[in-house]
Amino acid sequence: xxxxxxxxxxxxxxxxxxxxxxxxxxxxxxxxxxxxxxxxxxxxxxxxxxxxxxxxxxxxxxxxxxxxxxxxxxxxxxxxxxxxxxxxxxxxxxxxxxxxxxxxxxxxxxxxxxxxxxxxxxxxxxxxxxxxxxxxxxx
Amino acid sequence: xxxxxxxxxxxxxxxxxxxxxxxxxxxxxxxxxxxxxxxxxxxxxxxxxxxxxxxxxxxxxxxxxxxxxxxxxxxxxxxxxxxxxxxxxxxxxxxxxxxxxxxxxxxxxxxxxxxxxxxxxxxxxxxxxxxxxxxxxxx
DNA sequence: CTAATCCCGAGTAAACCCATAGGGATTACG
DNA sequence: CGTAATCCCTATGGGTTTACTCGGGATTAG
Numbered sequence: 001x002x003x004x005x006x007x008x009x010x011x012x013x014x015x016x017x018x019x020x021x022x023x024x025x026x027x028x029x030x031x032x033x034x035x036x037x038x039x040x041x042x043x044x045x046x047x048x049x050x051x052x053x054x055x056x057x058x059x060x061x062x063x064x065x066x067x068x069x070x071x072x073x074x075x076x077x078x079x080x081x082x083x084x085x086x087x088x089x090x091x092x093x094x095x096x097x098x099x100x101x102x103x104x105x106x107x108x109x110x111x112x113x114x115x116x117x118x119x120x121x122x123x124x125x126x127x128x129x130x131x132x133x134x135x136x137x138x139x
Numbered sequence: 140x141x142x143x144x145x146x147x148x149x150x151x152x153x154x155x156x157x158x159x160x161x162x163x164x165x166x167x168x169x170x171x172x173x174x175x176x177x178x179x180x181x182x183x184x185x186x187x188x189x190x191x192x193x194x195x196x197x198x199x200x201x202x203x204x205x206x207x208x209x210x211x212x213x214x215x216x217x218x219x220x221x222x223x224x225x226x227x228x229x230x231x232x233x234x235x236x237x238x239x240x241x242x243x244x245x246x247x248x249x250x251x252x253x254x255x256x257x258x259x260x261x262x263x264x265x266x267x268x269x270x271x272x273x274x275x276x277x278x
Numbered sequence: 279c280t281a282a283t284c285c286c287g288a289g290t291a292a293a294c295c296c297a298t299a300g301g302g303a304t305t306a307c308g
Numbered sequence: 309c310g311t312a313a314t315c316c317c318t319a320t321g322g323g324t325t326t327a328c329t330c331g332g333g334a335t336t337a338g
Binding site: 025027028029043044046047050057058059060061062063064065 | 317
């Protein structure tokens, strides 16, 4: 029941960018050092986030990454979905999964997994990067 | 963000036992066939559940497994913890994890993971096998 | 005695995770 | 215009986990 380092690192990196929102592009190297994440590995994650439209990149010297939206507009759930895939404890309760479940009594356990999925989604989609920044300020 | 087949199969098998609670021991083979789970694989899972005290086993012919408590006394969270480990999206918010987090601003993300853990725990520990049986009856 | 059953440990193929390596493209700045 | 800083891309590899399979031993009802 763990998320992988992808989601963990991704949220950390995005939080790092959120804390410096509006200060121009932040180089990957800086984020990686501050967050103690392998640079090359983080690069792959940032690539995914960029292609998903959550960050913009600026190439060349003095370049780096910046959020594509304000911290208040980016939900943690979006980051997780990009880096970890759909938020669903089992495949058959993924959003848009085919509803044909040939198993008869699995339906009972399915309701359980749906409730679990919903409660996870609720937490992850009701928290934005701005919320994390605010919480960080109160520590 | 998936549970493995261990948790999935385990819940299915325990649900199967709950639906037949009080009818004497159910052989593994029967459960495996009904739930379409590899027999040898399920055997390993049942071993874990037995050692955790959630099921009793009866050896020899006419033997099998039965719940060690009434369906209403067994929470899904207990099954998941036996087969999947602690319910925690990241290691540092495991119950009883050392509170020494040398990372400074990870604290902000930590609050998030704690909220996620709590919402997952809430769902899994507020549902019992009896709840699943009841839901199955209403389908 | 025998068949049914649980019990146990080893082995294994595939997938996934977490990187690492090396080079190419772009651009600010002197 | 050259150079260093930076993003971009693909490939590779070791380690771990997953989801089994296999083979045999122990126990017990009938």
